Amino acid sequence: xxxxxxxxxxxxxxxxxxxxxxxxxxxxxxxxxxxxxxxxxxxxxxxxxxxxxxxxxxxxxxxxxxxxxxxxxxxxxxxxxxxxxxxxxxxxxxxxxxxxxxxxxxxxxxxxxxxxxxxxxxxxxxxxxxxxxxxxxxxxxxxxxxxxxxxxxxxxxxxxxxxxxxxxxxxxxxxxxxxxxxxxxxxxxxxxxxxxxxxxxxxxxxxxxxxxxxxxxxxxxxxxxxxxxxxxxxxxxxxxxxxxxxxxxxxxxxxxxxx
Amino acid sequence: xxxxxxxxxxxxxxxxxxxxxxxxxxxxxxxxxxxxxxxxxxxxxxxxxxxxxxxxxxxxxxxxxxxxxxxxxxxxxxxxxxxxxxxxxxxxxxxxxxxxxxxxxxxxxxxxxxxxxxxxxxxxxxxxxxxxxxxxxxxxxxxxxxxxxxxxxxxxxxxxxxxxxxxxxxxxxxxxxxxxxxxxxxxxxxxxxxxxxxxxxxxxxxxxxxxxxxxxxxxxxxxxxxxxxxxxxxxxxxxxxxxxxxxxxxxxxxxxxxxxxxxxxxxxxxxxxxxxxxxxxxxxxxxxxxxxxxxxxxxxxx
Amino acid sequence: xxxxxxxxxxxxxxxxxxxxxxxxxxxxxxxxxxxxxxxxxxxxxxxxxxxxxxxxxxxxxxxxxxxxxxxxxxxxxxxxxxxxxxxxxxxxxxxxxxxxxxxxxxxxxxxxxxxxxxxxxxxxxxxxxxxxxxxxxxxxxxxxxxxxxxxxxxxxxxxxxxxxxxxxxxxxxxxxxxxxxxxxxxxxxxxxxxxxxxxxxxxxxxxxxxxxxxxxxxxxxxxxxxxxxxxxxxxxxxxxxxxxxxxxxxxxxxxxxxxxxxxxxxxxxxxxxxxxxxxxxxxxxxxxxxxxxxxxxxxxxxxxxxxxxx
Numbered sequence: 001x002x003x004x005x006x007x008x009x010x011x012x013x014x015x016x017x018x019x020x021x022x023x024x025x026x027x028x029x030x031x032x033x034x035x036x037x038x039x040x041x042x043x044x045x046x047x048x049x050x051x052x053x054x055x056x057x058x059x060x061x062x063x064x065x066x067x068x069x070x071x072x073x074x075x076x077x078x079x080x081x082x083x084x085x086x087x088x089x090x091x092x093x094x095x096x097x098x099x100x101x102x103x104x105x106x107x108x109x110x111x112x113x114x115x116x117x118x119x120x121x122x123x124x125x126x127x128x129x130x131x132x133x134x135x136x137x138x139x140x141x142x143x144x145x146x147x148x149x150x151x152x153x154x155x156x157x158x159x160x161x162x163x164x165x166x167x168x169x170x171x172x173x174x175x176x177x178x179x180x181x182x183x184x185x186x187x188x189x190x191x192x193x194x195x196x197x198x199x200x201x202x203x204x205x206x207x208x209x210x211x212x213x214x215x216x217x218x219x220x221x222x223x224x225x226x227x228x229x230x231x232x233x234x235x236x237x238x239x240x241x242x243x244x245x246x247x248x249x250x251x252x253x254x255x256x257x258x259x
Numbered sequence: 260x261x262x263x264x265x266x267x268x269x270x271x272x273x274x275x276x277x278x279x280x281x282x283x284x285x286x287x288x289x290x291x292x293x294x295x296x297x298x299x300x301x302x303x304x305x306x307x308x309x310x311x312x313x314x315x316x317x318x319x320x321x322x323x324x325x326x327x328x329x330x331x332x333x334x335x336x337x338x339x340x341x342x343x344x345x346x347x348x349x350x351x352x353x354x355x356x357x358x359x360x361x362x363x364x365x366x367x368x369x370x371x372x373x374x375x376x377x378x379x380x381x382x383x384x385x386x387x388x389x390x391x392x393x394x395x396x397x398x399x400x401x402x403x404x405x406x407x408x409x410x411x412x413x414x415x416x417x418x419x420x421x422x423x424x425x426x427x428x429x430x431x432x433x434x435x436x437x438x439x440x441x442x443x444x445x446x447x448x449x450x451x452x453x454x455x456x457x458x459x460x461x462x463x464x465x466x467x468x469x470x471x472x473x474x475x476x477x478x479x480x481x482x483x484x485x486x487x488x489x490x491x492x493x494x495x496x497x498x499x500x501x502x503x504x505x506x507x508x509x510x511x512x513x514x515x516x517x518x519x520x521x522x523x524x525x526x527x528x529x530x531x532x533x534x535x536x537x538x539x540x541x542x543x544x545x546x547x548x549x550x551x552x553x554x555x556x557x558x559x560x561x
Numbered sequence: 562x563x564x565x566x567x568x569x570x571x572x573x574x575x576x577x578x579x580x581x582x583x584x585x586x587x588x589x590x591x592x593x594x595x596x597x598x599x600x601x602x603x604x605x606x607x608x609x610x611x612x613x614x615x616x617x618x619x620x621x622x623x624x625x626x627x628x629x630x631x632x633x634x635x636x637x638x639x640x641x642x643x644x645x646x647x648x649x650x651x652x653x654x655x656x657x658x659x660x661x662x663x664x665x666x667x668x669x670x671x672x673x674x675x676x677x678x679x680x681x682x683x684x685x686x687x688x689x690x691x692x693x694x695x696x697x698x699x700x701x702x703x704x705x706x707x708x709x710x711x712x713x714x715x716x717x718x719x720x721x722x723x724x725x726x727x728x729x730x731x732x733x734x735x736x737x738x739x740x741x742x743x744x745x746x747x748x749x750x751x752x753x754x755x756x757x758x759x760x761x762x763x764x765x766x767x768x769x770x771x772x773x774x775x776x777x778x779x780x781x782x783x784x785x786x787x788x789x790x791x792x793x794x795x796x797x798x799x800x801x802x803x804x805x806x807x808x809x810x811x812x813x814x815x816x817x818x819x820x821x822x823x824x825x826x827x828x829x830x831x832x833x834x835x836x837x838x839x840x841x842x843x844x845x846x847x848x849x850x851x852x853x854x855x856x857x858x859x860x861x862x863x864x865x866x867x868x869x870x871x
Contacts, residue, residue, distance in 0.1 A: 025647040040459035092760035106768040131582035134589035169340035171315040176529035205531035243460040246493025
């Protein structure tokens with residue numbers, strides 16, 4: 001197993017205001033696999049990713065990546081193996097730094113050599129020419145920015161990439177390009193993905209196994225086969241699946257809240 | 260339902276005359292980097308129906324919606340051969356007439372209710388205020404109407420929600436409140452610009468159902484502006500597909516699979532499907548000729 | 562789109578500055594500055610401010626040639642003379658040429674501005690950003706210290722400092738700086754708090770960037786512009802505080818030509834020999850106005866939110 005998460009609980013706040021953002025989450029991802037986390041806003045799906053990369057340190061349980069048990073506090077070297085791509089391509093790049101600055105910083109931090117070669121090679125891999133190297137984020141389109149963000153995650157040669165709604169801020173035609181790029185990169189680099197999204201179709205396209213989350217709990221894990229046919233166990237999953245097919249007045253009557 | 264529906268527009272006999280008729284609409288902006296031609300000759304009619312306008316960012320779909328209310332930003336200009344709403348020439352109407360129309364006869368819902376609601380007033384007060392602005396009724400009556408409206412938009416415990424401030428309500432409820440505020444004046448036309456894209460799918464469906472009800476029960480004309488072709492086609496009667504400020508194609512929503520234009524086909528194909536495979540998605544290839552090809556994009560008017 | 566077409570028409574330096582694809586980091590930085598300049602140039606009021614400030618710098622630089630005297634030479638026989646061809650701005654109570662003193666005074670003004678800037682900016686930025694980034698105890702301690710400085714009226718606190726440090730221009734400047742930095746720390750902290758949760762800061766932390774790197778390389782450049790703008794807008798107040806201290810005998814010491822001190826000593830003659838206090842007053846007004854207009858223009862150019870749309 002590349003990723004093995006057991007009994008993960010994540011809380012916010014303290015005392016009476018304590019909120020259990022994630023409760024007893026368990027998930028396993030094999031090396032080279034792509035795993036999806038689906039849920040509505042507030043379901044805790046992004047919170048899991050944040051705990052994994054060590055932005056949120058308030059969790060209990062165990063997170064194992066590539067055989068190493070991760071603790072809430074990380075060493076610089078340990079961060080190399082797991083990187084993240086964010087939702088908003090406008091917010092995830094520093095507005096005052098060129099593409100070159102953004103890509104060379106991880107190399108400086110991890111003292112990696114042949115920086116120039118690496119930057120040019122990685123730009124080529126994400127489908128940007130070397131001519132984009134000295135552009136500022138505001139000189140790039142949304143899709144190009146997301147490519148730079150992917151290049152930044154990839155340049156440290158990680159084993160695992162966590163994708164937090166990587167295409168939800170993009171136009172559908174650009175979304176297709178980015179999804180294709182992500183699936184190509186996974187094949188060529190043998191990467192393991194965990195992808196978070198609210199869009200069942202997007203997750204289903206990239207992932208072979210999908211965990212459905214509601215209110216901090218993983219309620220069901222479905223396969224791509226179940227995803228196609230809609231033969232799912234849990235009512236909530238079925239409701240999500242139905243809603244993802246577009247507007248259906250009749251089906252709406254049966255919708256309800258799941259607590 | 261409640262007494263509003265009996266006094267509203269639904270009591271009028273339905274006519275074939277379109278509510279809104281637009282011919283050859285152009286919206287231009289002057290920017291420091293030179294002129295931008297955002298909408299280039301758009302024509303369509305809106306009846307008592309659900310009309311979808313679909314396009315990617317920069318296609319001019321939002322500007323088309325805003326132009327109907329003459330809400331184009333200060334550096335923009337609107338030109339049209341014809342822009343008529345219920346017998347009224349919107350191009351010639353004075354700013355005062357427009358203010359009378361906006362919000363009372365043509366309403367608009369924006370994407371994010373957070374920016375459209377006043378943060379220091381309770382939501383109920385804002386709905387009642389909107390009611391009083393357009394009709395001469397007492398405060399108590401306005402409150403009654405507002406509460407009834409909150410019920411209409413399927414808000415449980417309207418009495419409680421009436422006294423909440425905008426930051427105390429969730430995104431889905433905020434959008435329902437916005438819709439209540441826009442509907443309380445009984446508009447003939449509603450322009451909804453991405454009303455649901457900030458919401459979760461199930462909430463999204465519930466909000467759409469609400470708009471659907473208004474069209475069915477009150478004979479309102481609805482323009483739904485969105486980037487999501489699949490969603491719009493499952494909801495609307497007709498769909499206009501826009502690209503580069505022009506209408507590429509007008510479709511009956513149920514005949515989406517018979518789309519002729521390569522742009523519409525490309526948009527449909529590049530969507531990941533629930534029953535699809537993991538194969539690469541076809542990438543949309545844009546043809547510059549689409550922006551110059553002869554006008555077949557007349558919004559279903561020949 | 563417009564810049565694409567113009568870049569093809571232009572040649573040489575302009576083409577290099579507007580090239581779609583910069584070849585190296587230096588060119589990218591120059592391009593950024595040039596595009597900022599182009600947008601600054603379209604704002605006539607800001608340009609007016611820049612002209613005033615540039616003019617001040619030129620006057621200070623070429624003071625010996627412009628003043629036509631050292632401004633300290635007394636001519637008691639010719640005291641309080643009205644403006645004339647010989648003395649453009651008249652003479653003061655000791656018969657010194659007011660014009661020469663104004664010109665020499667521009668150096669003092671610039672000196673004050675320079676000293677205050679190099680103290681206030683780093684102190685305010687470091688305290689504010691550190692407090693915002695680290696939070697917790699660090700934030701509490703640093704912000705309470707800031708509060709203490711904010712609680713006193715600026716001039717009173719400056720007086721106390723000068724009383725301890727002793728009178729003199731440098732000490733006055735130090736006192737002003739010590740009383741000025743606190744709002745900058747507040748400003749930088751507020752900005753850091755919004756930046757801290759941004760995705761690019763998160764991305765930097767995920768790649769293993771240390772707190773110091775995040776602070777100096779990511780957050781500080783983003784806070785820099787608002788600090789510069791605020792400082793430019795504050796300049797008028799700083800000049801006036803320096804003048805106030807000079808008047809109380811705690812700032813610039815006679816015979817140093819400092820505009821504020823000149824007003825202070827000339828105020829007795831306001832009714833009969835109006836030029837003695839009025840001319841330095843006008844000088845302060847013009848320079849303060851210049852900095853204010855410049856600051857407004859800079860805000861439009863440096864604001865990352867507005868430049869993001871370019």
